[in-house]
Amino acid sequence: MRDSPLWAGAPRRHAIAGLLFATFASLAGFVSRAQPAEANEQADQYVLQPQRSSVTFAVDAFSHSQIRMRFHRMNAQLERAHGDPDPGRVTVTIDAASVEAHPRFLSAIIRGGGMLDVARYPEIRFVSTHLVRTGEGSGWLFGDLTIHGVTRPVRLLVTPSGAEEDPWHGGILAFTAVGEVSRREFGLSAWSSAVGDAVHMSIQVEFVHGP
Numbered sequence: 001m002r003d004s005p006l007w008a009g010a011p012r013r014h015a016i017a018g019l020l021f022a023t024f025a026s027l028a029g030f031v032s033r034a035q036p037a038e039a040n041e042q043a044d045q046y047v048l049q050p051q052r053s054s055v056t057f058a059v060d061a062f063s064h065s066q067i068r069m070r071f072h073r074m075n076a077q078l079e080r081a082h083g084d085p086d087p088g089r090v091t092v093t094i095d096a097a098s099v100e101a102h103p104r105f106l107s108a109i110i111r112g113g114g115m116l117d118v119a120r121y122p123e124i125r126f127v128s129t130h131l132v133r134t135g136e137g138s139g140w141l142f143g144d145l146t147i148h149g150v151t152r153p154v155r156l157l158v159t160p161s162g163a164e165e166d167p168w169h170g171g172i173l174a175f176t177a178v179g180e181v182s183r184r185e186f187g188l189s190a191w192s193s194a195v196g197d198a199v200h201m202s203i204q205v206e207f208v209h210g211p
Contacts, residue, residue: 043079044079044209044210045077045078045079045209045210046077046078046079046173046207046208046209046210047207047208047209047210048074048075048076048077048205048206048207049206049207049208050074050075052174052206053074053076053204053205053206054070054071054074054202054203054204055070055071055074055092055094055201055202055203055204056068056069056070056071056201056202057069057071057199057200057201057202058199058200059183059195059196059198059199059200060195060196060198061191061194061195061196062194067101067102067103067106067195068101068102069099069100069101069102069110070099070100070102071094071095071096071098071099071100071124072095072098072099072100073094073095073098074092074093074094074095074098075092075093076090076091076092076093076205076207077089077090077091078090078091078173078207089127089128090126090127090128090141090143091125091126091127091128092125092126092203092205093123093124093125094123094124094125095122095123096111096116096118096121096122096123096124097111097118097122099111099116099118114190115188115190116147116148116188117148120149121147121148121149123146124145124146124147125145125146126143126144126145126146126154126156126203127143127144128141128142128143129142129143129144129153130142131158134157138157138158138159139157139158140155140156140157140158141155141156141157141158141177142154142155143155143156145181147181147186147188148186148187148188149187150185150186150187152181152185152186154179154181155179156177156178156179156201156203157177157178157179158175158176158177159175159176160174160175160176161174161175161176161204172206172207172208173206173207173208173209174204174205174206174207175204175205176202176203176204176205177201177202177203177204177205178200178201178202178203179200179201180198180199180200180201181198181199181201182197182198182199183195183197183198183199184197
């Protein structure tokens with residue numbers, strides 16, 4: 001889970017990756033700017049397919065093991081102004097109370113006041129700001145992540161995923177974003193003697209072009 005996903009294969013797959021990433025770059029953008037309300041009304045909308053999307057976190061614990069967490073409820077939006085090559089925005093909202101941990105007995109503890117405190121902070125949220133390309137089919141997506149009521153800038157490595165044919169057949173856009181953040185920076189310092197500070201995140205999403 002800590003390893004970044006790879007995008008490799010035959011020239012045809014590289015061409016597909018380039019097409020998908022180029023399109024995503026035009027959506028998520030190289031330089032973000034706020035869109036006026038009138039532009040938002042004309043935006044191209046991309047709708048999340050929740051059954052084909054997931055968010056997982058993992059932290060190192062107890063020397064040689066991991067605590068793995070999966071969030072079962074999320075929403076996401078991807079949009080850009082119609083006909084505008086400038087960037088749109090990616091927003092991911094996660095229901096913090098939907099977390100299920102492995103080992104499972106930790107689920108209630110992680111939801112509780114000593115950790116995520118989902119009663120007070122029911123959402124985990126990521127909002128993109130800009131995208132920097134690093135190579136064919138990959139790039140760093142920068143944005144603001146809010147956990148436990150604290151917002152910090154983060155970067156996620158983005159790669160296309162799940163496209164064996166033309167990724168725009170049927171208006172489908174799928175990608176994986178992985179990254180790492182510090183628990184302490186979000187005020188989550190509990191269990192520091194037994195649990196590592198680094199949180200390894202993986203976000204897998206699939207969108208279809210909306211009406």
